[in-house]
Amino acid sequence: MDGKIVNNDMRIRNHAVQTYNGHERESTGRTQWLHRLDDHLAAVKALAWCPFQSNLLASGAGVNDRCIKFWNTQTGACLNSVDTGSQVCALLWNKNDRELLSSHGFMQYQLTLWKYPSMVKMAELNGHTYPVLYMAQSPDGCTVASAATDEELRIWNVFGTSDAPKATVYRGTINSYNHIR
Template structure:
């Protein structure tokens, strides 16, 4: 894929539900929407004034966060796509995640703040329902619990390094854990009710934690630079990670049916390198 200008670069990615469309946030303040089957660009959404660092889908609404601190909702079905703006962050919005039921949007910023916003409805304002300032570093890693809709996990950057678990309804921090390493990405594994974290400086690893105890289950080592992001495959059995060492790793980590899991689970990389370079 080539963007409109070779001087522009990709800052964020987000798959639409169903996998037909891929949203791309770029350095030239645009959000591009691509049809992945025909590999054609179907929309270029202009509304931001600075790079688009984060994206998240909620049905037909695509939400984007920029370096300016603004969050925009786009209705991708209509030409006048920019339908709402959320303001709260004073620095770049580096993390965005809609809850699985589509009721709440969580945003994390370089200002070390987390906001939780209600789903936009006609006649409503842009007030957040929660704002948390416990982290001491940028908050890029956000994950909603798929089996408990009011639970949000967040991870702090190099100057913080903590995983924090929040109850959105009560506004309380349920638990906190110092991982001793920058946290770049989080996800919940529904098969085993565990939390997976990706790390940069200083460990460059992936860790699986039992939830809600946050006790360490397994550590996945193989990357030689910071792990930038992770994702689960559709049956939630395999973790894919991408890192600054220009490699993608696949980790066969969970049984599809947890009833069949062995007492001692061996977590290993099934394919340590897919591409020597992903650029």
């Protein structure tokens, strides 16, 4: 490529209508990685940066791995690996405490709340009947929306106060309220 973008109109004889000149030399991105983290045994499905430790990355992998791994991104070292017993689809850190929330696919269609760094299971949030592929956290950090492959959304007050509703199911209308803690 010579760095030009040509706008053509093939209906006319001199069809080059406009030419945009860009780079005079080859333009490339950074091709060298800092670390290659390849300890998972299946496709990595989930990544989450730790909000209280900038060099800590959590990753989760598919059904042939089922692990959440913790990485020191400065050294590339795997700090810990926890077998969850199920495909890990998404990960979210609690913004206000040292907790990690994971969502799962085959075989356990649930969300699991873990205490970090011990990785003691604090709660299993049941209700989904299909793989929970996505999670999103509210700006205040208290509420989590989860989405499963059956197009069902659930709203959970995972990281909030104990007297608030813990789960709300949305499928056009509100179907139920559940409490976790």
